[in-house]
Amino acid sequence: MNGPEHFREAERLLSEASFTDVTGAPVTREGILRRPDERDALIARAAVHATLARTAVAEKSADDDRARSLAEQITALGKARGWSTWAADYIHPDREFVDTFVDTSTMKEN
Known part of the structure; x- marks a missing residue:
């Protein structure tokens, strides 16, 4: 599971644990009586x-910070040496990368 999937599962489990009957006793979504320890287990899992x-x-966030740092290093080195810095844009999490590659294999010769 990734982060958003874990978040959705936590929400689902808390929703399941939130159902009660008119007396406040825990029940399932369908209204079937649930033991309090079952509700507690759902909350713990959530x-x-x-x-x-x-x-x-x-x-x-830590991965993004590392990528930003590396992108800045690539940019600085590339500019200092007159190199292309497209790789910095490619790995930087906040920059839009536009692929400017032209596939010459499909070009017609004159």
Whole structure:
């Protein structure tokens, strides 16, 4: 599962745990009586999925920070040496990369 999938699962589990009858006793979505420990288990599972979702976001953020740093290094080196810096745009998470490659194999000769 990825971060958004963990988040959706946490929401689903919390939704399942939220159903009660008129007396406040936990029930399933269909209204079948549920033991309180079953509801607690759903909430605990939801907490695990929410934690995994948050961890996935933090890891993505760290990966993005590394990609930004590397892109800046590529840009600086490329500009200093007069090289193309398209690779920096390709790996930078906040820059739009436009592929300017022209496939010459499909061009007709004059």
